[in-house]
Structure formats: structure tokens, C-alpha cells
Amino acid sequence: MKKVYLIGFMGSGKSAIGKRLSNLLNLPFYDMDTEIAKKTGMTIPQIFETYGEEKFREMETDFLLHFPDEYCIIATGGGVAMRAHNREIMRATGLVFFLNSTYRDIWRRVSTDKNRPIVQRSTREQLEALYHKRKPLYLECAQFKVETTGRSLNEITQYIAFQILRLKGD
Ligand SMILES: Nc1ncnc2c1ncn2[C@@H]1O[C@H](COP(=O)(O)OP(=O)(O)O)[C@@H](O)[C@H]1O
Ligand SMILES: O=C(O)C1=C[C@@H](OP(=O)(O)O)[C@@H](O)[C@H](O)C1
Ligand SMILES: [Mg+2]
Numbered sequence: 001m002k003k004v005y006l007i008g009f010m011g012s013g014k015s016a017i018g019k020r021l022s023n024l025l026n027l028p029f030y031d032m033d034t035e036i037a038k039k040t041g042m043t044i045p046q047i048f049e050t051y052g053e054e055k056f057r058e059m060e061t062d063f064l065l066h067f068p069d070e071y072c073i074i075a076t077g078g079g080v081a082m083r084a085h086n087r088e089i090m091r092a093t094g095l096v097f098f099l100n101s102t103y104r105d106i107w108r109r110v111s112t113d114k115n116r117p118i119v120q121r122s123t124r125e126q127l128e129a130l131y132h133k134r135k136p137l138y139l140e141c142a143q144f145k146v147e148t149t150g151r152s153l154n155e156i157t158q159y160i161a162f163q164i165l166r167l168k169g170d
Helices: 016-023 030-039 044-051 053-065 084-093 103-110 124-141 153-167
Strands: 003-007 029-031 073-075 095-101 143-147
Touching: 003 016, 003 084, 003 153, 016 029, 016 073, 016 153, 029 030, 030 044, 030 053, 030 073, 044 053, 053 084, 084 095, 084 124, 095 124, 095 153, 103 124, 143 153
Parallel strands: 003 073, 003 095, 029 073, 095 143
Antiparallel strands: none
């Protein structure tokens, strides 16, 4: 059984869609940020502040490496697909869906959020530069590019569910 990974920039809907997909397909759901927060007993901003970003990135790889072989939905954090090793693990163990959103939508959704340390430390322009830097790596990693602009969470969820069911058993 393969896992389903949702990748994409912060605010592209990975967590919200992952939860909906899990309900629709009756599959377990894991949000990497939530799992890492649970394991450490700290929030994501606290982890960044206490241990630094590099240590957080190690925790992400550790999660991917040691996660049981289970058919489930995994919402990654926006930085997970930046490491070649992480991309290899995801491609080898599952189906990878890239949620593509415009930067305009992203900024509207995340700019006031206090729980994303990278947003907190960035200007609008800096975050946009990161968005453009990351996009080719999401594209490189994913088997599916999902356009999210102008689509509701439910529409996107149904589209991904359709693709998963179509490929089940491959
Ligand atoms: N296509 C969409 N339509 C409406 N709201 C969305 C859409 N995608 C994401 N959102 C909203 O944007 C916010 C950020 O989404 P989230 O799932 O936390 O993103 P991610 O996990 O990719 O960072 C949430 O409030 C979510 O409901
Ligand atoms: O893009 C990133 O580097 C990050 C994205 C966040 O997850 P979301 O993509 O769910 O916001 C979270 O992992 C952390 O704040 C770092
Ligand atoms: Mg998320």
C-alpha cells in the first residue's frame, strides 16, 4: 500500500485538504507539523526558536524515514520537499501531489499567521522569492500537479480522491 503525500508552499492547503481527504477516503491522516509538535511537546515556532531551523529539518527527515509502512494521507510541511533525500523517500513510498497556488492566494492566507516562523521573519518580497525558489523542487518531486486557484477545498479534495482511487492497486 502506498502513502499519499501532499506537498506545496505554506498556505497551499496541504493540512486542510489532507484532513478532508482522510475523511472522504476513510484513511488515517498525519500532519507532519502536528506529529513533530506532539513528539517534542513544543509548537513549531518554539522548535525554531529553541533548536533552530536545521534541527527542525532533521526532525522532518526523521519522520519520513521512520514512519510505518501504512496506507495513509500525509500533509507535509512546506519545506519538506526541499531536501533531495526527502524527495527520494516520498517518491519511493507513495504518490506525491503538489498543490499549486498563486503567490497572491498564499500571501492572503498566511501573512498574519503567527504559527509559521518563516512568514514571521520574512517580508512579502522575501517570501515571494522563496516561493519561486521552491516551486521547481515541488514540480520535480510530484507525480501530480493540482491547480488550486479558484477551487474550493472540497473540489480539490474530490479531484485528488478521484486520482488516488483511479491508481489504487498500481
Ligand atoms: N482552495 C482553498 N480555498 C479556500 N481556503 C483555502 C484553500 N486552500 C487553503 N485554504 C485555507 O488557507 C489556510 C491555510 O491552509 P493550510 O491547509 O493550513 O495550508 P498548508 O498546510 O499548506 O500550509 C486554511 O485556513 C485553509 O482552510
Ligand atoms: O515552508 C516551510 O518551511 C514551513 C512550513 C510549515 O508548514 P505548512 O506548509 O503546513 O505551513 C511548517 O512546517 C514550518 O513552519 C516551516
Ligand atoms: Mg500545514
